[in-house]
Amino acid sequence: MVPQDYYIALSAILFTIGALGVLIRRNALIIFMSIEMMLNAANLAFVTFANTYQHLNGRIIAFFVIAVAAAEVAVGLALIVAIFKSKHSIDVDQMSSLKG
Amino acid sequence: MSPELILFLVLSLVAIAAAIGMLISPNPVYSALFLVINFSTVAVFYLILGAPFIAMAQITIYAGAIMVLFLFVIMLLGAEKLAPGKVLPYQKPLAIGLAIVLMVESVYAVLARNPSDAEIIVPTEAANSIDAMRDLGIMLFSDYLLPFEVTSILLLVAMIGAIVLTKRAKGEQE
Amino acid sequence: MLLEYLAIAVLIVLATVVALIAIGLGGLFGPKKKTVNKSMPYESGMMPIGPGTRRMPVRYYLIGVLFILFDIEVVFFLPWAIVFRQLGWFGLIEMVVFVAILLVGYVYAWKKGALEWE
Numbered sequence: 001m002v003p004q005d006y007y008i009a010l011s012a013i014l015f016t017i018g019a020l021g022v023l024i025r026r027n028a029l030i031i032f033m034s035i036e037m038m039l040n041a042a043n044l045a046f047v048t049f050a051n052t053y054q055h056l057n058g059r060i061i062a063f064f065v066i067a068v069a070a071a072e073v074a075v076g077l078a079l080i081v082a083i084f085k086s087k088h089s090i091d092v093d094q095m096s097s098l099k100g
Numbered sequence: 101m102s103p104e105l106i107l108f109l110v111l112s113l114v115a116i117a118a119a120i121g122m123l124i125s126p127n128p129v130y131s132a133l134f135l136v137i138n139f140s141t142v143a144v145f146y147l148i149l150g151a152p153f154i155a156m157a158q159i160t161i162y163a164g165a166i167m168v169l170f171l172f173v174i175m176l177l178g179a180e181k182l183a184p185g186k187v188l189p190y191q192k193p194l195a196i197g198l199a200i201v202l203m204v205e206s207v208y209a210v211l212a213r214n215p216s217d218a219e220i221i222v223p224t225e226a227a228n229s230i231d232a233m234r235d236l237g238i239m240l241f242s243d244y245l246l247p248f249e250v251t252s253i254l255l256l257v258a259m260i261g262a263i264v265l266t267k268r269a270k271g272e273q274e
Numbered sequence: 275m276l277l278e279y280l281a282i283a284v285l286i287v288l289a290t291v292v293a294l295i296a297i298g299l300g301g302l303f304g305p306k307k308k309t310v311n312k313s314m315p316y317e318s319g320m321m322p323i324g325p326g327t328r329r330m331p332v333r334y335y336l337i338g339v340l341f342i343l344f345d346i347e348v349v350f351f352l353p354w355a356i357v358f359r360q361l362g363w364f365g366l367i368e369m370v371v372f373v374a375i376l377l378v379g380y381v382y383a384w385k386k387g388a389l390e391w392e
Contacts, residue, residue, distance in 0.1 A: 002108050004218040005211055007145070010112045012206040014138075016199050017119040023195030029128050029174060033135050036166070037119060040142055043154075051149040052218040056239050059151050063240075066157050067251050067346050071258035073166050074339045077173045078265035081335060084177050107276075147279060157349055165342045172338050176331075228278060230356065237357035241365055248350070248368070252375040255343050259379035262339040263388050266332050 007048040014041035028080050028090040032073075039069050104222065107148070115141040128174045132167055139163040150223025153233060336388050347376055 014037060021034030043062040050058025084090050118141065121134035139162045146155035226232060240248060315322050350372070358365050383389055 001102060001219045001222075002104050004216055004220060006108060006112075007149075007220065008210045009207060010115065012203065012210065013116055014119055016203040016206070017116070017123055019202060020195060020199040021123045023198060024123070024192055027128060029170065029177075030122075030131055033122060033131055033170065036162075037122070037135065037138065040139065040162070043158075044142055044145060047146055047149050047151050047154060048220070050151065051221055051223075052216075054221065056236055059154055059236060060240055060244055062151070062154050063157060064244075064247055064251065066154075066161050067350075068254065070161055070166055070342050070346050071254050073169055074258040074343060075261040075265070077169060077335070078262040078339065081173060081176060081332060082265045090177060104276075148276060153353070161342075161346065161349060165345050169335075169338050169342060172335055176335055222276070225278075233353060233356050234360070237353035238360060240353055241357065241361055241368055245368065249371060249375075251350070252347075252372045255346060256375055256379040259340065259343050259376075260382055262343075263336065263383055263386050266336050266339075267386055267388055 004048060004052045008045055011041045011045040011048070014038075014044070026091050026093055028083070028092050028095075031092060032076055032080070036069060036073070039065055104148070104220070111141050111144055115145075129171065132170045132174060135170075136163050136167050139167070148223075149220065150227035152228055153236060333391065340383060340388065343379070344376070347373070 018034040018036075018038035018041060021037070022031050025031055025034070043065050046058040046062045046065070048058075050056060050062075080090055083095060087094055115138055118134045118137040122131045122138065125131050125134060139158060143155045143158040143163065146152070146158060311317060351369075354361075354365065354369055358369075361368070
């Protein structure tokens with residue numbers, strides 16, 4: 001038998017690695033992938049709780065999170081493409097045009 | 101050790117290793133492929149947790165469609181050749197320190213402060229049956245009616261946003 | 275119950291092993307005589323010009339995005355198709371509203387020429 005806490009700890013570890021990716025990497029694409037991984041870690045926690053409480057809410061929310069992530073990727077990658085067209089770089093440190 | 105625990109440990113090691121691989125590999129293409137491994141192992145976790153439909157959605161949408169889109173954009177931008185920009189000197193140690201704080205905090209909150217003695221319920225045959233799927237469908241289309249309809253508006257907005265951002269006006273040169 | 279998935283695991287392992295054998299045997303038994311001509315990218319062909327990884331046009335991205343968004347729509351159809359007899363008219367109206375909203379996006383993409391390959 002596997003305790004529920006193991007799964008929650010794994011979810012926390014994956015979330016932390018995702019957050020670390022956002023903080024360390026300067027490539028906008030990698031930052032975006034890290035955000036996807038954080039969403040995924042949250043999903044894992046949702047499905048784990050749905051299992052231990054034997055309730056479907058967690059699974060349905062995980063499903064909605066997947067749908068929202070797809071919509072987010074569609075617009076986010078389009079933004080990255082648009083920024084690359086004007087700046088010829090996807091280094092997030094270069095995106096400082098609005099800085100006063 | 102029970103077989104479930106061994107399976108969990110092996111898979112979680114693969115998931116964490118793939119996540120770290122995504123984090124440190126210099127080439128975005130490798131990062132994307134590591135992320136596909138990570139998503140696939142999480143899909144196997146969903147199967148173990150008795151959610152086969154979510155596992156299927158994870159494979160088709162996340163590991164399939166979304167990561168293909170990522171690879172598209174990496175090739176679109178030729179991003180694997182980009183030179184690394186200059187970074188703040190204290191950024192990396194500070195980030196690692198903050199990540200350790202986050203990790204300790206979440207592990208403390210879950211394992212030390214509020215441990216639960218609940219155990220993963222190994223799914224029975226019923227989890228794979230059409231009835232389990234039926235329960236999910238009934239709940240999705242009755243209790244979650246509004247989120248479901250709002251999702252369609254979200255997808256519409258994403259579609260329009262992507263077209264507006266990437267579509268060139270007619271006649272404009274590349 | 276997890277044993278039901280054993281077949282899929284066996285399939286994955288077999289596919290990997292067969293692919294590795296196919297790659298490995300050639301390297302193991304094939305003769306390796308490297309000459310200048312043989313190590314050219316196209317033997318007795320033109321010399322390639324420019325880098326190997328070329329940037330792709332943005333058109334591909336737009337088609338990919340539209341595919342993903344309609345992919346999500348289809349995934350929502352699956353649980354609906356299983357329960358649509360129980361839901362009756364109510365479920366049908368729900369799904370018609372859902373599809374109608376997405377149809378607006380489809381019409382917009384069509385009018386904007388996002389589906390054309392210029």
